Amino acid sequence: DLPAGQLSxxxxxxxxxxxxxxxxxxxxxxxxxxxxxxxxxxRSTALPTAGVTVRDGEFTLLWNPRFLAALASLHxxxxxxxxxxxxxxxxxxxxxxxPHVLWNWATDLAINSLIPEKELPEGGLCPGQALDLSKxxxxxxxxxxxKVSELIESLxxxxxxxxxxxxxx
Numbered sequence: 001d002l003p004a005g006q007l008s009x010x011x012x013x014x015x016x017x018x019x020x021x022x023x024x025x026x027x028x029x030x031x032x033x034x035x036x037x038x039x040x041x042x043r044s045t046a047l048p049t050a051g052v053t054v055r056d057g058e059f060t061l062l063w064n065p066r067f068l069a070a071l072a073s074l075h076x077x078x079x080x081x082x083x084x085x086x087x088x089x090x091x092x093x094x095x096x097x098x099p100h101v102l103w104n105w106a107t108d109l110a111i112n113s114l115i116p117e118k119e120l121p122e123g124g125l126c127p128g129q130a131l132d133l134s135k136x137x138x139x140x141x142x143x144x145x146x147k148v149s150e151l152i153e154s155l156x157x158x159x160x161x162x163x164x165x166x167x168x169x
Contacts, residue, residue, distance in 0.1 A: 016069035018043075021076045028077065032084045036061065039087070049121075052083045052092055059087055071121055078119030085111045089161065097165060106164035113157040127155035127164070 018041060026033035039052070039059045050063040061083055068076055086092055091107040108125045123132065131149035136142045155167060 010066070012069045013066040016065040018063060018068065018076075021068075021073065021080065024073060025077055025080050029081060032081050035084045035087060036080065050079055050083055052086045054093060074119055075121040078115050079121055081115055081119065082108075082111050082124075085114065091161060095161065097162075102168055103161070103165060106168055107161040109152070109155065109164040110159060110161040113159070125152060127152065127157050127159070129153060 022033065022036065022041075025036065039061050040055075041061045041063065043065050044062040045064055045066065047062055047064055049067045050061065053060050053062065061080075068079070071079065086107060089095065089107070089110070091103075091111075097103040097106075105125055109127050112120060112124055112126045117126065120126065125131075130153040131145060133142060133145050133149060136145050151168070155164065159167075
């Protein structure tokens with residue numbers, strides 16, 4: 001497996017099949033598997049990683065094959081659990097808040113508090129952990145992201161998304 005956070009080659013992405021990962025989820029995490037059985041799964045390069053949404057009244061998991069093909073199997077499982085929890089906690093339906101980007105960060109912080117760190121792909125937002133700023137080369141942007149990183153690093157685990165939203169504002 002490639003290190004998490006790197007994109008796989010086009011060939012690896014084309015060959016990537018999510019089905020064995022869904023079976024793995026069923027064997028190791030039946031609750032999450034049960035949730036995903038009722039969700040449409042759509043291969044998409046329209047987003048960099050994965051996400052869930054509601055399309056035409058149907059829950060949909062969008063997943064980028066290039067991103068998933070670059071992950072270890074355990075990280076794919078963690079990512080699937082993460083996306084399931086967005087649905088379980090109604091983050092993209094009844095509890096949705098604006099602005100969307102800030103709400104997504106808040107919900108990611110809440111969810112990633114619940115998933116074992118070893119299962120999470122690199123680069124996700126986790127309370128108590130600084131952001132990797134090594135790829136920010138603009139000094140103005142770097143200062144802005146340092147402040148965000150310090151805030152996230154100062155946050156405790158286990159809060160509800162609404163509380164993280166308040167703290168991020």
